[in-house]
Amino acid sequence: MAVSREVSDLLEQLERELQQRVNDDTRYDAYYEGSHRLERLGLAVPPEMEKLETVVNWCRTTVDSVSDRLQMRRFYMPGEDQASDDLLEQWDYNNLDSEAVLNHQETMILGRGFVSVGANEADPEFPLIRVESPREIVARVNRRWRRIDVAARFEPGEDDLDPTAQFATLYEPNSTTWFERVRGQWTEIDKDEHGLGVVPLVMFLNRRRVGRWDGSSEMKDVISLTDAACRSLTNLQLAGETHSVPQKYVLGMTKGDFVDKAGNPIPAWEAYFNSIWANANKDAKVGQFAASDLKNFHDTVNHYAQQVAGITGLPARYFGQTSVNPAAEGAIRADESRLILNAERKQAMFGDSWGWVMALSLRFRTGDWVQGSRIKTEWYDAGTPTRAQTADAMSKLYANGQGILSREGVWDELGWSEARKDRERGYLESEARITLTALEKDVAEEV
Structure with missing residues (x-):
């Protein structure tokens, strides 16, 4: 069905807004994948030496760390102390343990991410929660009300060589409409009048600032240092192939003197790398220069690694700056303090967005509306305590049932899932029955 002029103009405007992000998105994607070429860095590499180009992917380390x-651990409904089993079912049904990882990565790479929620015709009890590609979605945010007024997703067709969008999905507060481009014009192919009152799309932003709704890439501050390290490492490769081998010189000989026993000319590289030169020219002199010291390259790359560690808050060992002796457990935790705080801030920001996602899921499932800001999310500890540290701390807090934590509380701190806790309860009940049976037997024997 043909669309109105108003809808067509809206789609064209949104598509142009998305196209304005293409260059930055492509650049960030290339840096994360480590596929950017050195010619983009302004480094002149001879064609025969292109195989020596070296890319150090500190950008991926910055994001993945x-x-x-x-x-994510679990969700709590408003006013409830127990974790919501319904929301956990929604989470598990949509494989969000793995899909959420992709969303977090994309959000930190490009500065923004999106998750959509929609009805599931195959199983209405479990609405579809999908992680969307931020490179295909553009959203307009109402700055006054701080919500998405309209959003659109543009997808290319089956022809990989044609990047032009052939399909579009328009998200509005009360409807979702699907379009196809036919002979250059958008044509409506389906529509869902869901009547939610809000756009069924939740936006995640990385490093959001007040009054801005575009986010910032986690790699932004380290790209220039990564480029500098790539230059130094490539120069190191080139120097290693040439200057690290002592340069030789020969005086009083001609090209015709470099022949084998059969009188055949010796290739230049074979003659150069030959450890012993022998000739019959008594006036010829052979010698070599001192080899180059490449330590300056090592120091330079190490300096860049330390700068990246200082900017990102990641431990220097993440960038190859290791010591002979491993750090103690407490030192590891202290060394990762900035990394842990950064992860905890992202848990707070992303947790709010996941709360809205689960609220939309409940809306599709039950028809009831719950404010997403009131659904609380709980995450696993962002630190890296060792097993020994955790066991020691929990034993002190439990103190044989006399401490400040219950047995169930200890299980929570250990990060056990509900299924794991149910299994442990079964084990304890079985042990209690065995102990009771043994006691009854002893009493019977005494009697």
């Missing part, structure tokens, strides 16, 4: 610590 934080995203690896963002693991």
Whole structure:
């Protein structure tokens, strides 16, 4: 069905807004994947030496080191002390343990991420929660009310060589409409009048600032230092192939003197790398220069690594700055303090967005509306305590049932899932029955 001029103009405007992000998105994607070429860095590399180009992917380290610590534990409904089993079912049904990782990574790479919620015709009890590609979605935020007024997703067709969007999805507060581009014009192919009153799309932003709704890439501060390290490492490769080998010189010989026993000319590189040169020219002189010291390259790269560690708050060992002796347990925790705080801030920001996602899921499932800001999220500890540290701390807090934590509380602190706790309860009940049976037997024997 043909669309109105108003809808067509809206789609064209949103598509242009998305196209304005393409260059930055492509650049950030290339840096995360480590696929940016050195010619973009202004480094002149001879064609025969292109194989020596070296890329150090500190950008991926910067992103993954934080995203690896963002693991969701459970949700709490407003006013409830127990974790919500319904929300956990929604989470598990949509494989969000793995999909959430992708969303967190994309949000930190590009500065923004999106999750959509929709009805599930195959199983209405479990609405579909999908992590969307931020490179395909553009959203307009109402700055006054701080909500998305309208959003659109643009997808290319099956032809990989044609990047032009062939399909579009328009998200509005009371409807979701699907379009296809036919002969250059958008045509409506389906529509869902859901009547939610809000756009069924939740936006995640990385490093959001007040009054801004675009986010910032986690890699932004380290890209220039990564480029500098790539230059130094590539120069090190080139120097290693040439200057690290002592340069030789020969005086009083001609090209015709470099022949084998059969009188055949010796290739230049074979003659150069030959450890012993022998000739019959008594006036010829052979010698070598001192080899170059490449330590300056090592120091330079190490300096860049320390700068990146200082900017990101990641431990220097994440960038290859290791000591001979491993750090003690307490020192590891202290060394990661800034990394842990960064991860905890992201848990707070992303947790609010996941709360709105689960609120939308409940809306589709039950028809009831719960404010997403009132659904609380709980995450696993962003730190890296060792097993020994955790066991020692929990034993002191439990203190054989006389401490400040209950047995169930200890299980929570250990990060056990509900299924794991149910299994442990079964084990304890079985042990209690065995103990009771043994006691009854002893009493019977005494009698």
